[in-house]
Amino acid sequence: MRIKLDRTLCDGFGICAKHAPEYFSLDDWGYAKLEGSGDVPAQDRDAVMRALLDCPVHAILELGERRPDDDHRPLVDTADPAGSLKTEDNEAQWGFTR
Template identity: 35%
Template sequence: MRVTVDRDRCVGNGVCEALAPELFVVDDNGEVELQFAEIPPEQQQLVLDAVSSCPAQALRTTH
C-alpha cells in the first residue's frame, strides 16, 4: 500500500500525524511528509484511519 498527498487540498491540520505519527509528519510549513514510500503491512490500518479522518480529503491510498 502507498499513500499520496494532494498538496492542493492539504491544509496541514495534522490529523494524519496525530493518528499515525510514525508515518506522517507535518513540517514547519504545514506540509505533510510521508515517512515511508511503501506502508508496512502492520501500519496499514493506521493509514486507512488517517485517510478517512482527513478533513480536507487530501490523502489517498493505492495498492
C-alpha cells in the same frame, strides 16, 4: 497498501501526523509531508487508514495494488473498425439515409 499525499490539498490540520506519525510529519507551517515511499506494511494499515479517513480534505490517497496476475493490457477493443463502416454493400443494415 500504498498511499500518496497530495500536498496541494493539505490544509494543515495535522490529524494524519497524530494518527500515523511514522508516515506523516508536519513542516514548519503545519502542512503534512509523507515520510518514506508510501508503502505501508499490513501492521500499520489501520493507523494509516484512520489518517486517510479522518483527513478533512481527502489529501491522502490509497493507490491501487498491482497484483502479480495482472496482465497490464489496456482495456481496448482490438476489433478492426473498418468492419463496421457504412458502405454501399451494407447500406441496408444501416438504413437509408440519403
